[in-house]
Each structure stands twice: as structure tokens, then as C-alpha cells.
Amino acid sequence: MDRAHHLPAAPVLDIQAVHKTYRLGAHTVPALRGVNLQLQPGELLALTGPSGSGKSTLLNLAGLIDAPDAGRILLQGADVTHLDEAAANRLRQQAIGFIFQGFNLVPVMTVAENVDYPLFIAGVPPAERRQRVAEMLRAVGLHDHAAHRPDALSGGQRQRVAIARALVKHPALVIADEPTASLDSHTADQVLDLMRAQGHARQAAFLIATHDARLLRRCDRVLALCDGVVTTAAAEEAMA
Numbered sequence: 001m002d003r004a005h006h007l008p009a010a011p012v013l014d015i016q017a018v019h020k021t022y023r024l025g026a027h028t029v030p031a032l033r034g035v036n037l038q039l040q041p042g043e044l045l046a047l048t049g050p051s052g053s054g055k056s057t058l059l060n061l062a063g064l065i066d067a068p069d070a071g072r073i074l075l076q077g078a079d080v081t082h083l084d085e086a087a088a089n090r091l092r093q094q095a096i097g098f099i100f101q102g103f104n105l106v107p108v109m110t111v112a113e114n115v116d117y118p119l120f121i122a123g124v125p126p127a128e129r130r131q132r133v134a135e136m137l138r139a140v141g142l143h144d145h146a147a148h149r150p151d152a153l154s155g156g157q158r159q160r161v162a163i164a165r166a167l168v169k170h171p172a173l174v175i176a177d178e179p180t181a182s183l184d185s186h187t188a189d190q191v192l193d194l195m196r197a198q199g200h201a202r203q204a205a206f207l208i209a210t211h212d213a214r215l216l217r218r219c220d221r222v223l224a225l226c227d228g229v230v231t232t233a234a235a236e237e238a239m240a
Helices: 055-062 085-095 111-121 126-139 155-167 185-202 213-218 232-239
Strands: 013-024 027-039 044-048 070-075 096-099 173-177 205-209 221-226
Touching: 013 055, 027 055, 044 055, 044 185, 044 213, 055 173, 055 205, 085 096, 096 155, 111 126, 111 155, 126 155, 155 173, 155 185, 173 185, 185 205, 185 213
Parallel strands: 044 205, 044 221, 096 173, 173 205
Antiparallel strands: 013 027, 013 070
16 A cells, blocks of 8 residues: 655566575475565555564565565666675664664663664775764654664653664665564654654665564555465555
């Protein structure tokens, strides 16, 4: 069910007929079977489905953490299906942001240092890093908390730090794994509003794995997986 308006034609992410299987001892387990997905700039696409449906595998493929057995993955028009680890790591640093359910903030770093870390790793000059961190913390409403450590923040504030860290390097693609799962209803709504506003403002495409019905209803599209296959009926049910 599509609620995006006038999206550009060129996709940020184009996953074409991917298959992925895993070996468990003597057994072969199919995780994805011929999945197709296109994600446009500024679009929020939700992945839903039961445990074991293939959501985590699809996130790993999109994030260049794993490679498919068959099919192709294009990121901003470039074929990234079988990059070596060094090339995949460089592309993750440059073009992909990650938001995790457990925030994954470094507890001994301040808020500003956590947001700065991807820029430091990418070798961005210090003056530009300071400017981009300050700009991003203002965008997520945490400029006054720049010197605080994560343990001094609420859950919603920590997730906002995680969103700022994901977006500070101006990624084309943001991958979010259950970003509202540990948040109360009001805080989850704030996080959803922030992701949508920042996605549209920066034309970042969001691929979001979630069971949160509120998030599903507010994303531009929902892709439902079951046993490694996209199921239209399940997507309609999730949006109901």
C-alpha cells in the first residue's frame, strides 16, 4: 500500500530476485527466495513478518553485511552484490547509516562524540565534523545535551542520538532494526516523526524492520515477508 508522493524514478536501493540460504549442520535453510525491493530517496519502507521470515537477512544484504547466493543488489545504481570486505566497509562508511533497537551508543563517549564517531572513522576534517555534529544535534533537539553521556539520557533521547549518528554522514540509505521496540508510545511517535522529517529533508531512504503497527501505518510502503517470500496479503493485513 503506497502513500509516497512524486518519488524520484532512480532508486537508492534496488534488490533484484535475491536468494539466500544458510547451512545448519547437514540441513540447508532458505532465508530469502526471489525477493525484489526498490527504495526511493526520502522513502520510508517497512519490513514486517514473523520471526524467521527473512527480515534480518534482507537487512544484512541491504547493509552489505552479507551477500546473496543469487540475484543482484544495486546501491545508487552501482552493482554491490559481491564486493570484497574492504570495499563493502568503505561503502558502509560513506553511504549507509544504521539504527539499532538497543541504540548501540558508546557509554564512555558523550552524545557529541557518539554522533561524531562515524565522521572520525571516515576521515572527515575536524572543523567539518564539529559543524556537522552541531547541525545534526540541533536537528534532533539534543544540542543542549552534547556533553552528556548516554546513561544520563532517556530511551527516546538515546534513540535520537542514534538517529543523529546514522544521518550525520549524509547517507543515501538508513537501515533501522526495530527502532521503536524499546520505547513507550509517546516517545515512539516522536522518533517516527523525526525519522520521517529527516528522511524527507535529507532525501535519505529508510529500510525499517518492525513489528510496531504504528510505524507500519506511517511508513510510505510496507513489505511483508513470510518464509523468505514477499506476501501482498500479509502487507495489507499489517496496514489494516
